[in-house]
Amino acid sequence: MGKTIAEKIIQLHCAKKDIKIGDLIKAKVDFAFANDITGPLAIDVFKQIGSERVYDKNKVTFVPDHFTPNKDIKSAEQSKIIREFSQEQGLTNYFEVGKCGIEHALIPEKGLALPGQLIVGADSHTPTSGALGALAIGVGSTDLGAVLATGEIWLKVPETINFIYNGELNKWVGGKDLILYTIAQIGVDGANYKVMEFSGETIKNLSMDNRFTICNMAIEAGGKSGIIEADALTLEYLKDKTDKNFQLIKSDPDAQYVKVFEYNVSNIEPQVAFPHLPDKGKPISEVGEIRIDQSVIGSCTNGHIEDLRIAARILKNNKVDSKVRLIIIPATQQIYLDAMEEGLLKIFIEAGAVISPPTCGPCLGGHMGVLAKGEKAVSTTNRNFVGRMGHPESEVYLSGPAVAAASAITGKISSPEEVV
């Protein structure tokens, strides 16, 4: 019987032979990471276990990205813990503010996530690296602390759902719209405990940045991970990023999927997920009149260079509405630099946007754009839960970068067609 990519990757990382779906196994971890929020707790666990050295100093990193550059004294203390631990342990990779970025954009960019690997991160958006054909799984701090000590994690061999996309994308529709559409179809627990494999002609023709966006939001359907088979484009992406060997793993043609969903993407419009769950997606044509106070373009979901290029195409020679704050956050320093060199930052500033250093910041109501009571934001981030971006009575509408940029210009949630 055939196997899925996820099953094959787990098999390659565990001592038990002939693993089956549902087996609880221990697997060797190729790369593990945490951030300034989850890291301190994981380090505490690592110490409680009684370990002195991490399992492999080349296979662990800490990324201070959530409340950085530190927003207050307590956050500074948290960052200090991961900084000092990284130094103490002599970690090969530690990314200080200035060389840093949002972990899920930074780790692939630095060539630290590779096809065929088993990756665990103490952050729910860890599946982002699944776009490279890795099995990347989000865990909590105690799990991560145990991985730091042992280099192993206990896992249940998961079932996989295959999502097949065919057809040509409509104008202004990207990875974010595909994943919001998918989550709206299956619900916020539609893939709970399962791996979401994304395949089909549309995915094959999709850029790496769009693939990252899709895998990034697997968790918003409860997914254990999101994964896309590595192909020529993946190899092209990795060309200058690593000289390490890696394995390209594909699902067998007769692999067993617990469910298969097929979508014709030519029916999919730009999507907007309404408060307060990511599965409340609607096509832009059905959104109606929703005034906004803020638009955010960034995050681990949509802070890639391609997202910024789309925003710039829409914002060029336009002005942000006088009642709207447009906050643009390149996900990494490299993306920031690329955006500068391509002239995107000039377009943003001339339009009246503010540009933030790379940070998770407003996505989780941390800093750099927290909402007041009653305020509404359209945002390219990944969650619109109650109070996610600030006051419990504020509202977040999720979209891709095209809708977020267009909405900043009109002052209400808008299709890019209205302004371009």
Added chain:
Amino acid sequence: MIIKGSVWKFGDNIDTDVIIPARYLNTSDTQELAAHCMEDYDRDFVKKIKHGDIIVAGENFGCGSSREHAPIAIKAAGISCIIAKSFARIFYRNAINIGLPIFDSTELFNKSEQSDILEVHPQQGLIKNISKDMEFRMNSMPEFIQEIISAGGLVEYTRNEMKRRKHN
């Protein structure tokens, strides 16, 4: 071990942002986290609950962010266990790992109301609703997960594992 307490009933998809808002994640101090548990859902939740009370919830409890601060806040606030129709994956692991007992039972959810008194007998796999004079079977945990629970959480379990490896 028998767990006894009053029910605090919640619906589906209670996310970890509402359990502990990110604005309080600049600390790992358990008491500080506990003070803000469920604050955006019910400002006075922590004041209202008594030590040992039980959360009963619908589908997908603990969805969203992986923050372990969520089960830590619930445990430190004095909640003795959570019974839900289902749990989000990362929350489930986190709760087991830190030793916060969780159980799934759809029937119990359907037949229990706010403030009912429950008695949970984990070893027998039994939950009694004392107020309604009803009994429910809960789904049993896989053996491996029971091992983590009996060790007292993943820290203890891993510590024992590492000792065992050293001796071998």
